[in-house]
């Protein structure tokens with residue numbers, strides 16, 4: 511199948527590069543999770559880091575209409591931005607912010623995760639002074655050693671704060687370090703510690719609120735841990751958290767990254783390309799084209815001379831060091847073994863850095879593999895500066 515050159519493509523006026531977000535794919539992924547989640551279990555959409563680079567406000571609206579009733583972000587400022595955009599559904603911060611953030615949390619009705627007594631009491635004081643009751647979720651450290659109350663302290667911490675009329679425990683949760691490894695012993699250990707802590711709270715007559723622990727891989731692989739709510743992140747954006755989940759759910763990538771050729775030349779044999787001239791034109795008939803996407807847009811410099819792009823449904827190789835705001839690629843008609851000739855590249859041609867064009871596709875996993883990282887980091891980084899176009 512022929513790829514698209516330019517016709518019918520939505521693209522920003524001021525810079526020929528953009529992140530394309532397919533909101534109908536997001537909706538289909540959300541429905542696929544609805545199928546995975548037990549009846550009566552609530553769904554929380556994790557939209558931290560601007561929905562993993564996909565745009566938190568637009569994604570929240572689609573996800574809410576697809577049945578996600580609660581939202582999680584990483585920072586207080588992310589929560590405030592959602593409130594200012596008119597999102598008035600429950601928002602949870604996935605860690606405990608500094609106590610200096612308390613007035614903002616109370617003003618905007620944003621729930622923090624809580625794991626220290628001092629923070630909880632500061633929150634309760636500020637809420638009571640404003641005539642409100644602040645909801646929070648108690649975080650438990652069951653083995654990841656990142657955040658949360660240590661499991662042996664859970665009842666004591668709750669007893670130290672529960673008297674406060676300005677506080678309401680709306681949830682109790684933990685986070686798994688190895689939810690993506692089926693049959694993992696450490697996972698079972700975390701799960702049993704979580705169950706014991708929840709039982710201890712209930713045994714002490716303390717209200718737990720919503721009990722939750724499953725992230726994307728947990729939701730897919732450990733249905734018996736879904737409890738009152740699942741917290742789904744990466745899977746909503748169409749990316750698999752691990753090889754183990756791929757056979758269990760079919761998902762469609764939501765993000766593509768594209769640009770247009772802003773310059774194209776036939777350099778002389780031996781001419782170098784980019785900073786350090788790390789690639790040189792090997793023979794006649796090679797075109798070198800420029801695209802306005804660089805490492806400040808999330809295209810890691812470590813991909814230099816290693817990644818491909820797609821033009822008209824064919825792969826071309828990226829050459830020279832990736833710059834802060836631009837990169838170059840080569841169209842070499844002689845390299846027909848790996849890179850089939852696409853015909854002459856022209857000014858304005860559509861270039862796909864991540865996504866599908868014709869029969870070719872470059873996935874977030876392909877880029878993550880080249881970078882020795884995970885798809886999560888690849889999509890978050892593309893959220894840095896590129897304009898988003900919703901399709």
Ligand SMILES: *Cc1c(COP(=O)(O)O)cnc(C)c1O
Pocket residue numbers: 556558604685724725726727741742743744745751
């Ligand atoms: C990021 C995060 C999630 C979502 O994880 P995914 O693997 O993207 O589903 C869930 N819970 C917590 C506490 C997180 O920090």
